[in-house]
Amino acid sequence: MGKAExxxxxxxxxxxxxxxxNTLGIGNGIIDEFVQAPYYPEFAVNNTYGIKxxxxxxxxxxxxxxxxxxxxxxxxxxxxxxxxxxxxxxSTPISSTSLPAIFDLCSEAQDMCRDNVEGPYxxxxxxxxxxxxxxxxxxxxxxxxxxxxxxxxxxxxxxVDLNYTKANDDITxxxxxxxxxxxPNLREDLEYLMDRGLRVSLYYGDADYICNWFGGEAISLxxxxxxxxxxxxxxxxxxxxxxxEYGAVxxxxxxxxxxxxxxxxxxPYYQPSAALQLFNRTLNHFNIADGTEKVTPTxxxxxxxxxxxxxxxxxxxxTSTRSAVAAKSSAIVE
Numbered sequence: 552m553g554k555a556e557x558x559x560x561x562x563x564x565x566x567x568x569x570x571x572x573n574t575l576g577i578g579n580g581i582i583d584e585f586v587q588a589p590y591y592p593e594f595a596v597n598n599t600y601g602i603k604x605x606x607x608x609x610x611x612x613x614x615x616x617x618x619x620x621x622x623x624x625x626x627x628x629x630x631x632x633x634x635x636x637x638x639x640x641x642s643t644p645i646s647s648t649s650l651p652a653i654f655d656l657c658s659e660a661q662d663m664c665r666d667n668v669e670g671p672y673x674x675x676x677x678x679x680x681x682x683x684x685x686x687x688x689x690x691x692x693x694x695x696x697x698x699x700x701x702x703x704x705x706x707x708x709x710x711v712d713l714n715y716t717k718a719n720d721d722i723t724x725x726x727x728x729x730x731x732x733x734x735p736n737l738r739e740d741l742e743y744l745m746d747r748g749l750r751v752s753l754y755y756g757d758a759d760y761i762c763n764w765f766g767g768e769a770i771s772l773x774x775x776x777x778x779x780x781x782x783x784x785x786x787x788x789x790x791x792x793x794x795x796e797y798g799a800v801x802x803x804x805x806x807x808x809x810x811x812x813x814x815x816x817x818x819p820y821y822q823p824s825a826a827l828q829l830f831n832r833t834l835n836h837f838n839i840a841d842g843t844e845k846v847t848p849t850x851x852x853x854x855x856x857x858x859x860x861x862x863x864x865x866x867x868x869x870t871s872t873r874s875a876v877a878a879k880s881s882a883i884v885e
Contacts, residue, residue, distance in 0.1 A: 574750040576833055579762035579816050583738040584664055585627045586773045587766030589617055591669045594683075594763040595676065601864040602683055604676035616667035623668045626660035630734050633657075657730025665732070672760060677867060682758045682815030684865040692820040738774060745776035748848065750805045752833040756814030756821060757798075764810045768858070771801065771808035778848075782806050786854030788840040790825070797825035799858035800839045804848045807839045810858045 559565035581587060592613035596603045605613075617623045633653050672678070679685035699705060700715040726732075745751055753771055755764035772783055782803040790798035790809055798811040809829065811818045819826035828842060838844045840852065 572749070574752070574834055574836075575744060576752045576754070576830070578818055579755050579759050579764075579767070580753070581732060581762055581766075582741065582770045583736055583773065584661070584733050585624060585631075585736075586738065586769050587762075588623055588627075588664050588668050590763055590765035590769060591672065591760075592617070594760060594765045595672045598683060598763075598765075599757060599861045600684060601861065602678070604678050604683060605672055606675070609671045609675045613668050613671045616663070623660070623664040626656075626663050627733050630657040630660045630730060631736065634734055653734070654729040657734040658728060659730070661727065661730045661733045669761070678760070679815070680761050681817070682756075683760050684758050685815070686867050691815070692817055738770065741774050742776045745774060745778075745806060748805065750833065750836060750846070752807050752809070752829070752839065754798075754809040754811055754818060754829060756811045756816055756818035758814060758821075759816040762816060768808060768810070771806070774806065776806075778804050778806070781849075781851060785852060786856055787858045788852055788854040790829075790839060791841045792825045792828045795825075797822055799855075799860060801854070801858075802839055802846075802850070802852060804850050805846065807833075809839055810860075812860060813862070 556565060556567070557569040557571075560567050560569045592605075592610050595605050595613075596610050598604075615622070619625075630653070633656050637650075637653055673680065673687075676683075677687055679687060679689035682689055682691065685691065694717065697715060697717055706712065706714075741751060753767060755762065755767035757764045772779075774782075782801070785801050785803040787799040787801050789796045790800045790811070796812070798809050800807055800809040802808075811822055811825065811829075814821035829839065831837075832839050832842045836846045838846055838850065838852065844850070
């Protein structure tokens with residue numbers, strides 16, 4: 552809700568509850584495919600768990616599809632150029648005659664990237680989409696939380712009057728039809744918010760493949776806002792809760808990027824205590840590292856250049872047939 556709507560509520564011209572939007576949290580998000588797509592093949596083989604999930608042939612194919620003529624990155628560039636030349640921006644009416652052709656170009660770019668750069672991992676690794684440590688048919692996290700959230704007492708406690716739905720396939724397909732993963736460029740929206748003083752907290756479970764923390768870190772460093780250089784120079788500090796290190800965070804002023812250790816796509820499921828403190832520190836504008844300092848626009852902690860924490864190789868269960876086939880294939884090719 553913008554200032555105009557809040558002012559109407561305050562003056563009595565509009566009925567509602569004024570909302571002060573000052574904080575944004577994004578967990579394991581795809582924000583700019585052009586920046587993040589190159590990290591799919593890299594995370595598949597060079598992740599911090601020591602897991603080489605695909606062989607060199609598959610890795611090289613994904614890298615080629617990323618960079619070749621009319622490949623993933625070039626098609627994203629064409630998509631965005633078409634949008635720019637068509638005068639598309641946030642205020643362009645959805646009925647604009649220029650949009651269908653742009654949607655087609657961007658949808659093609661999206662399919663190219665997802666099928667040929669991101670997708671080979673799904674076909675050949677035998678490992679989970681949302682947790683590289685797990686098998687492809689990953690049972691975690693379980694879905695009982697949906698029933699929990701739809702209990703009347705829980706809904707009353709959190710102040711909602713609608714049932715929770717985990718996902719909607721119709722909406723997903725509608726987004727795919729317009730190339731939503733490629734266009735528009737959500738990184739520019741982040742830059743707009745950052746330059747207006749909003750607090751932005753990015754966090755990524757470090758075992759997630761589909762929205763991996765390599766790409767998340769790259770996004771945090773690619774956000775072009777007033778303090779981008781200071782943010783890049785800030786370095787990493789331990790993310791501590793009750794004296795236990797749950798991750799590594801880079802923070803300068805209102806922007807923070809957190810790598811959460813031993814967590815998949817839905818980090819709060821894997822590290823609930825740490826996630827609660829992350830939420831509280833973000834919302835109340837305390838530093839993410841230990842929650843002991845109030846954050847100002849020029850808050851400037853120092854730390855390590857890289858988040859170097861590693862874990863041991865995680866073998867798939869021996870009952871995973873796809874894993875055994877993938878391992879045998881790797882041995883033959885390499």
